[in-house]
Amino acid sequence: MRIPAAILTLITGMALVLLGLWIGQNINLLPVDASANAPVYDELFKVLFSIGTILFVGIVGLIVYSLVKFRRKPGESGDGEAVEGNLPLEILWTAIPAVVVLFVGIYSYDIYDRMGGMAPLNDHSMHAMGGEMEESRTWGGISPVSLESDAAAAPLPIDVTAMQFAFIFHYPDAEITSGELHVPMGQPVALHMKANDVIHAFWVPEFRLKQDVIPGQPTLLSFTATRPGRYPIVCAELCGPYHGGMRSTVIVDEPETFEAWVNQNSPIANAAPQTPVQS
Amino acid sequence: MTISLTPEQSTPLQPQGWLRYLSFSTDHKVIGLQYLVCGFIFYLIGGALAGAIRTELLTPISDFLPRETYNEVLTLHGTVMIFLWIVPVVNGAFGNYLIPFYVGARDMAFPRLNAVAFWLIPPAGLLLISSYFIASAPQSGWTAYPPLSITTPATGQIIWILSVLLLGGSSIFGGINFIATILKLRRPGLKLMQLPMYCWAMLGTSILVVLSTPVLAGTLVLLSFDIIAHTGFFNPSLGGNAVVYQHLFWFYSHPAVYIMVLPAFGLVSEILPIHCRKPLFGYTTMVYSIMGIVFLGLIVWAHHMFTSGTPPWMRLFFTIATSFIAVPTGIKFFNWLATMWGGRIALNSAMLFSCGFIINFVFGGITGVALAQVPFDIHVHDTYFVVAHFHYIVYGGTVFVIFASIYHWYPKVTGRLLNEDLGRLHFLLTFVGFNLCFAPQHWLGLNGMPRRVAEYDPQFELINQLSSVGALLMAISTLPFLLNVVLSAFNGAPAGDNPWDALTPEWLTSSPPPVENWKGEAPLVTEPYGYGTPAGELPLAATSGPELWKLGNSDQRS
Amino acid sequence: MTSLSSSESLSQQEATEAHEHHGDFRMFGLATFLVADGMTFAGFFAAYLTFRAVNPLPSGATYELELVLPTINTLLLLISSFTFHRAGAAMKRNQRALGQRWLLISAALGFAFLAGQMKEYFELPFGLTDNLFASTFYAITGFHGLHVTLGGLMILIVWWQCRDGGRVSQDNLFPLEAAELYWHFVDGIWVVLYGILYLL
């Protein structure tokens, strides 16, 4: 009688793992991916979703099973067995979560590295700005996935100013100021973000990227858009009554379309004799 | 300890009857119930505020409340629920009621300090709520991040700070009292490792309270300087640093989440063995994991700040430290499962809520571990995914445990049983409503709905309405509960002194317990979880009267 | 801000239960409270150190402070800890008059410290809202000064209680010991504060 029980447990366990893997791989809860690090993110999500499903279904299964199997029958009295502990078992369920957590930690570190999150941020980005900003530091953020590998495509710098309750985008090279963010597909973009009043956060769900915009501490966010379209930019940090309305749009264009947009809007490219009006 | 205080002496000092619940009573049981009832009233207020939130979110436009009011409502909701409902109830209410029993004492170590701690709460709560009527309520969320909290109307924010300071003070006094009671007031002969698990949970919690709450207090004082005196600690336009506030705030507020949940863990550890008729599995590892959670809980705060421009090494450290909390927490959960395994489970309302707790908390814990991963959090930080995560834990976890505990200890407090049918109805409505309300919010967060917004992208309308229906069910579910609690106080079936045939010390006295807890001397219970041991074999140095150890005939249990 | 109400309730507590034999854990409670109080300071120090590390001061402002007066002040406090200790020792031997004298000296040293602190405040070239360092400096030293003020008052109360027939006696030393513990704590905090704010 012992062996069937063991085999049964094994089979249940395997079924559970398969179920978790299937669910993780096949149930998609995320919006479309539109930046280079979104697929990387989705990969992590699938793994976490699988592990989570296995653990959750397993534990709920155990509870429901216990409640059914060990339920006190009507008229039954007396206690269960006086088991107070079981060292090997306890070691087992200390070790398993430890291993899982360690794996998840290392894996997400790797993911983060691939997203460029571990790159030191202070150096290259600000030098590119030519010391134009007064503050000596840049804080946090995520670096472009392809910044190092794809040296040919230099990142397109864009200054972002967040204020109650709008984002303003400024293209220093083309001297365009816009309320919407236009970016070319496939080219890294480096956002240099400043806030005027309170903390805001720049979030594009389809890019899986978010960075707080903090007054007094310019932050940097880089990404490479990969899918043309219009995506919402959402302010994700409570910033006042109109926080919910603080939205904008990022428009990912084919490089040519983007070029055209720049030429159309840039006071420099127009080469018109008037002086640029934008600050 | 107050052995010399005879009832004759204490009677004239304190009002008797129900009036004593409105007085400056120093009886730990009275104080415990004061905490509970006061907390529950604030729960109803906080719930009504949640109702306002969910009503506003029925439509994608901001139509039900003015925008400022929405922010006030969500700030008050968060503050009331955390500081006036969960923290006072799982710590103050159950801690005060149970801990003296568990250590074999007649009261807490500092009864007057205890009463002071309680009586700080109602004025602080009223102050907070009144801010809405005086000027305008605070609008910057329960986190009160500057510079926003410096620029929103000052009166409301200052009142919020004052109120939280009072509540923090109350919590510190409570913590000191619990530590002294557990460590110093134990009955002679009772060793630390023989204490019921809830004592350990409260010891751990109180350590967290004592170490972290003062930091919050100091921080809020600095914040109030920024608001009143125009200093620039956290105000970048005056050369200050807004992120430092976040570090200091979360140094308290992350441990605060364990202040909200460790006592709940302790309560479940008391409830499960009794209704499963089995010893608590893995007592020693439980103790170590509590202390592990306390230690880790103090060093993970920056996981709330992954998008605040923290340097990469810091994110890495906080990711790893946070993830590792799953290990000691997991030990506790597996120990509970093992406690249930092979038991004789009585599936009453207390058990239903306990099992509901385990299920919900594991869900919330798993999303928590996901949130701990920086790259994952970068996307979902400050979205409804986080809202869903913590409601799964604070509501699905702690509030479920509070209900379980009320079903479990009601007979001790009143001498009457709660109605089981109403209890089951309550559970069903709460469980379904809760999951309907908060499960869909994970999807909302993943797909682009930020938190703390009164208006949102119309594509999320349907799911939000679903969530609101869940909230409505939760509101309805309080009705059978209230009905049950009120009616059973008068008409409930008499429970006897020990309806569950439990072994923990509070059940070894009459229900309701006498003023000084035991008529005679306190019993020495060295095996609070000795279920399954043949009758008569437990070392029970019970000395307080014949009604104590009727346990020999445990076969008469219902 | 929390120390006031706590010491109050502790002493009320102690008033009703003076004749019972568990005085021990009142000291324990006080010590726990001081740990909490110490954490408030720890938070302030952490904030100060972080500000210092990451936030540049406006040009002209500096972290340097005049050292002479604060150093004298530090010595005053350290000596007062010692004199307080002598007071306690005297009271244990039931030498009330001597104990009272040492207590007065301790209190005088405490108030001298406060006077010195006041003098420093008035002579400093910056005000509360001038810059981040100024604000932090005043917040921390002010909070500590509040503790010293309270401690000084406590010493005076204990001094009164040490008179012949007063509450403090050989078998009820709690008020004295509590005040002493508190005073040592306040001194200890000052030493750390001095190290961090003045010397660093």
Ligand code: HEA
């Ligand atoms: C009682 C309250 C409570 C508790 C106990 C927890 C527990 C945890 N929380 Fe949660 N949390 C909150 C309340 C709570 N949280 C609140 C209120 C917020 C939002 C604050 C705000 O911004 O307003 C928040 C936010 C929050 C964040 C920030 C999200 C963001 O803003 O971007 C993070 C990130 O790391 C996090 C993580 C965790 C983790 C890892 C745990 C862990 O302790 C969970 C551990 C438990 C388990 C994992 C389940 C049991 C374990 C097993 C069955 C073993 C096997 C499991 C594995 C191997 C994974 N929480």
Ligand code: HEA
């Ligand atoms: C700690 C405990 C706790 C508890 C128990 C709850 C309970 C609930 N919460 Fe809360 N919540 C928080 C803590 C808690 N919350 C925190 C900390 C925040 C963050 C705030 C911030 O961002 O700053 C938050 C934010 C928050 C939001 C996000 C708001 C936003 O970001 O815009 C939402 C939205 O759905 C929500 C909903 C609910 C609901 C539906 C309940 C329900 O479970 C409530 C059920 C209870 C009832 C419905 C009571 C029933 C009684 C009545 C209705 C009777 C009527 C009363 C009178 C006549 C007085 N909560």
Ligand code: CUA
């Ligand atoms: Cu800007 Cu929210």
Ligand SMILES: [Cu+2]
């Ligand atoms: Cu946390």
